[in-house]
């Protein structure tokens with residue numbers, strides 16, 4: 314009988330996963346496709362932005378020195394956005410200008426049209442104007458040569474805007490890892506296909522894991538559910554290994570007679586990095602590598618599979634994508650009462666979070682069993698309670714935030 318030789322500490326297991334997850338090769342993609350990817354290199358500004366002094370309002374560009382209230386100005390030209398005026402302004406002169414228009418030679422301020430007698434060939438100033446008023450300066454956003462986006466940053470809409478403003482049509486990124494998910498278990502039935510017979514359950518893990526991988530930014534596909542049969546599992550894992558950067562299996566990784574996954578992986582040349590972690594839920598977690606491919610054998614219990622994804626697989630995906638942030642956001646949380654972890658393993662407790670005067674208050678969502686899928690639909694976060702720890706009421710522990718705690722329905 315196979316059994317765990319040694320359970321690995323949670324932190325060591327996480328470190329080993331990260332160590333074995335090298336960033337994927339660099340490539341350039343058109344900016345719209347860069348959304349959600351991480352920058353593979355720093356991006357510098359090629360020029361000052363904005364590239365020229367321009368007007369922040371619709372009105373008249375003029376010399377502030379002339380601009381006492383009541384004075385009448387003569388309009389000598391106009392400067393809509395995209396078409397600079399052909400001439401500058403002298404004393405008592407103005408150029409009609411629109412938002413984004415180039416500030417003409419000689420002008421050092423813009424008066425909003427509302428502060429004049431209106432649009433015409435001559436206008437009276439209603440309010441005095443100070444130097445620099447309503448002018449957006451060249452380079453006030455970014456300066457030529459400055460690093461505007463750092464390698465490893467996740468590219469979102471704002472990063473795309475800054476890159477586009479600098480004329481970049483494409484960006485250097487690391488590609489999304491291809492994840493292949495496979496569940497094992499003779500009891501599994503595909504949801505939506507038929508009613509359950511006695512002893513059967515629907516396969517939820519492979520769907521959950523594909524969704525988690527997609528949410529983490531990977532490309533992901535579900536293979537199928539393989540029954541607990543050595544040949545079937547070998548064929549399925551073999552197929553998964555063909556084109557994946559990350560293979561994820563669920564089930565069959567503990568110490569039962571039908572737990573065939575670990576042996577099969579080893580037969581297929583997957584080198585074990587660890588098997589067994591001091592972590593609950595997820596003690597039998599298997600992690601191995603074959604060449605460049607990472608292989609995670611997640612436990613079959615649905616909560617164990619999903620929580621292990623959050624804490625071990627997601628960091629690997631982020632690292633392969635070259636992201637600087639390797640994890641979900643973490644916050645310090647406290648409980649209202651003493652919490653004792655009776656287990657010799659780090660306990661990942663599903664909690665709701667509430668913001669109070671003293672920080673984030675965590676409350677258990679209720680039953681914490683490894684099969685209680687609804688514990689995750691109710692949870693805002695996963696609080697991490699160390700092996701054997703006795704956490705006093707009010708004492709803080711770390712929690713992994715799963716969703717905005719202030720969303721409520």
Ligand SMILES: Nc1nc2c(c(=O)[nH]1)N[C@H]1C(S)=C(S)[C@@H](COP(=O)(O)OP(=O)(O)OC[C@H]3O[C@@H](n4cnc5c(N)ncnc54)[C@H](O)[C@@H]3O)O[C@H]1N2
Nearest residue numbers: 496498516517518519564565566567572596612613614617
């Ligand atoms: N003697 C021992 N038994 C167990 C140990 C142990 O140390 N000694 N560890 C327990 C722990 S902890 C876990 S976690 C589970 C993990 O076992 P497996 O990875 O081998 O998972 P299975 O036995 O195949 O399945 C467990 C459970 O999950 C259900 N399941 C499986 N696949 C799916 C799926 N795709 N969708 C939904 N549900 C699934 C399955 O029906 C079982 O109920 O082992 C403990 N046992």
Ligand code: MOO
Nearest residue numbers: 594595596617683
């Ligand atoms: O660790 Mo198992 O994952 O308790 O359920």
